[in-house]
Amino acid sequence: MEYLKSALASIRHNKGRSFLTMLGIIIGIASVITILAIGNGMKTYVNTSLDEITNGAVTINIDPKKTDRFLTPANLDTIEGAVNEIYGLTPRFSGNVGCHMREDMIVFLEGGAPIVEREFTDGMYKGHCFKEDDVEGARSVGVVDQRTAILLFGTDDVIDKTIEVTYNTGSTEITIIGVAASTPDRIAQAKQARQLRQESYYYCDVYVPYTLLTQKMGYVDEKITSFQLYTLPGMADEAALKVKAAAENILSLRGEGAVKIQSFASMAAMYNNILNVVTLVVALIAAISLVVGGIGVMNIMTVTVTERTREIGIRKSLGARTSMVLMQFLTESAVITLIGGIIGMIMGFIFTKIAESFMPFAPVISPMHVLLVVSISIADGLFFGIYPARRAAKLDPIEALRQE
């Protein structure tokens, strides 16, 4: 307590110099806080966007290079019954087809069971998704999203209109029975992706009963190489592992690595790992300024000790022990860096506010970071204060008193 008071008094006594000494620490702490906050914010952003995109969907692929055993619709029913953490699953067949309505469009038929509706994360705009009897009858009905409807027909009022598609064994007319909503966000995303690819093509998906592909386009429904499951919130990883294990059991492919989970959750985990490493590395680089700042503190404290040799002599002659002088100067350097750390933190808050205004996401400062930064700045002062404080403590009182 007394040390603290005396430290504050001498810092106040030398305001200008104390502030200049703190500058290094201020810059260091401000940049570390800002970087950690941006990294944190980016992580939250990536995670929530991935969650929004996938809505808990996980794709499982069976690698045809590793096995010639594939799943049947009956197998999928068995798996669905065995795993609780899912809403359901659907075989997925996908085929590129020709369409004469627009030359600059590449159209995919996306075959699935009715539960594929879960993929329309923004809900249905008009009509409805195909039903179980459409699948059984392999009817030529389909769902497009608003964006595709506008691209193809110039309007999103397209229920009961037809799209004629061609494939190598023939052609078919698909009647549109539902239009999935596309939020402006989603449309903007698609536009952006197209610009990024620098292509003049539009990619469009038409969702149809998977039996349409198996019966008309030569796909074999007893050979399912890809299927999708829709997991309960927060269960994606767990459910995917269970489903994978069940599939491996059925096909006796345990441990062969032929069944692969392609989930956005595991992608998200990967992104998080990368982001963590990048954040850490950049934060460490910023932390170099803390070392530089610490050396500044060491310099100034050494000068201070030299200037205050007489004061140290006085204190020792009055009965201050070595450890008391040591503590006094350590406290002083720790208080300097702590104040620097607090100012740096405030600067960091301001920087993140500024950063927020031109970034697509909000940086997040966590209480853990604040705690970390405060302890780092104190530790910085203590560490770099040791040398000057020891010099002070070891002074011979007679020599010190002789000093003018």
Place this chain on the structure above:
Amino acid sequence: MPSLVDVQDICKVYNPGENEVRALDHVSLTIEQGEFVAIIGQSGSGKSTLMNMLGCLDTPTSGKYYLNGVDVSHMTDDQQSDVRNREIGFIFQGFNLIQSLTALENVELPLMYRGVAKKTRMELSKAALENVGLAKRMDHKPTELSGGQQQRVAIARAIAQAPPILLADEPTGNLDSGSSKEIINTIKSLHAEGRTVILITHDPGIAHQAKRIITISDGKIASDVINEDYKPM
């Protein structure tokens, strides 16, 4: 009952070997409780070394020094610090106040190092400052005080914790004659209250204010006499 100060055959040698300097050469001396002693000598006579020795700021090359019956001649730095804190009140020529602290805070320092609680410390320090007539200047920084006032703050600091010995090293050396007189009177009155005072000086006029005068020359005690002319306050 041992003597308060009992110095036995002390030597202090710098640069042992060919160019050795004997600052103190077999000095023995005792001072009893309640005495008022002046130690006088020219510069280079060894009086400063003797004062450092008596003040436990230095250790002798040989010989023993018993302070209040305890051998303090071969102690560690921290033990010496404790002895200085408990036994000795220093009054220096250059006042040696800490510039960034107020008068009161300066007086509190030795009490703080002793571990006295804040409240008691304040009471003792205020009493000491009142004793030297500075009750109204407690919150002033040293730079806001005259030389005589600064020295009185230093005296208050020396007496605040009531040490057995007051060790004054040229206490009037930096003061004009008016302030000098004032300080000497303060020291005399402290002695009258029963304190043991050791006054180190080169000025015979100042030395003559004491009851007993020890003259030191070439590291040896040249004379040790009772001052017949001593005038109490």
